Amino acid sequence: MRARSSSLKARTLLRRLTTGVAGVAFVSALVLTLNACSVDPGGAPAGSSRTPTAGPTSTGPSASSPSTPDAGAPFNRTAHSADDPSSIWVVVNKARPFKPLDFTPPDLVVVGVPHVWEPQLRKPAADAVVAMFAAFTAETGLKMQSQSAFRSYATQRGVYDQDVTASGQAAADTDTARPGTSEHQTGLAIDISALPAKCSLAACFGETTQGTWLATNAWRFGFLLRYPADKVPITGYTYEPWHFRFVGIELATEMHSNGVSTLEEYFGLPAAPQYK
Structure with missing residues (x-):
């Protein structure tokens, strides 16, 4: 509570100073004070959404897994071709042979x-x-x-x-x-x-x-x-x-x-x- 009160006062004074002609050095000092008041004991900005990262499990992404995509982003089903033999999404089966038949990957x-x-x-x-x-x-x-x-x-x-x-x-x-x-x-x-x-x-x-x-x-x-x-x-x-x-x-x-x-x-x- 004390840190929040100090932060509120600092923000109010900063708004007044930035609309006037106060010196840049004083404003800079207040910005430093404001930042200090906005850090919680765990090192994260107050009000941030950072949560502890769960440890690796056998059924989900772990520290040894490659990076996973942003779960909130819409998935683009057309990002890669299902027909192009050089595409990582190419679908090859009994009804979908390679074109050309003797295709060889270049990489x-x-x-x-x-x-x-x-x-x-x-x-x-x-x-x-x-x-x-x-x-x-x-x-x-x-x-x-x-x-x-x-x-x-x-x-x-x-x-x-x-x-x-x-x-x-x-x-x-x-x-x-x-x-x-x-x-x-x-x-x-x-x-x-x-x-x-x-x-x-x-x-x-x-x-x-x-x-x-x-x-x-x-x-x-x-x-x-x-x-x-x-x-x-x-x-x-x-x-x-x-x-x-x-x-x-x-x-x-x-x-x-x-x-x-x-x-x-x-x-x-x-x-x-x-x-x-």
Whole structure:
């Protein structure tokens, strides 16, 4: 109360002086006094809206997470294209192949994380993977590794042909993308496994500590679990708890906040259960 009374007097005198011809030095002194009276014991300006920052949790942004967008700003669904193959929001599925089919991202870099095959991703996705892996280890004491990341059109053709030979085309089409329709070709998708390896590229990965943490926290770093178990009729692929797609923190946060789990649903695109 005493500080508020002193502040009120100082403000009143300051208004009188600034409408007259008082000396600049005296006014400056009063400004200093006014500022001193307007600071609370905690160091924040009196009447400010600053509140203590909550510590990191396993389900929300933490000190190890990249910056999150302003929750009060309206979300711009047209900020990036869903059609341009170089866009971080591009939607690629069985009904939406790359144009051109052999598209290669221009900004691929090696991702500095443990791996089975040396991973390459586009720079924003690579940085986010490094941050996400570091946060997982800091929060759990365990480790993850990259199983597979960018795959070119030619590489995907080899993977698909091998799967067709092993299990037939009908079976291959449920869990392996045909060349020119794989998210791995965007340079924004990564398959993740436990380190040491456990349930790699299998549905049981979703029950591991790595799988459950990723399902809960990947959005904090701009990633989606791209092929959820309950969205097979929309995505066209069986449940893949190891496959994560980078879309940026803004879109990942928007989708998480609104309970939307697939890009097809968010952008109002047709489901893609099979090839045309």
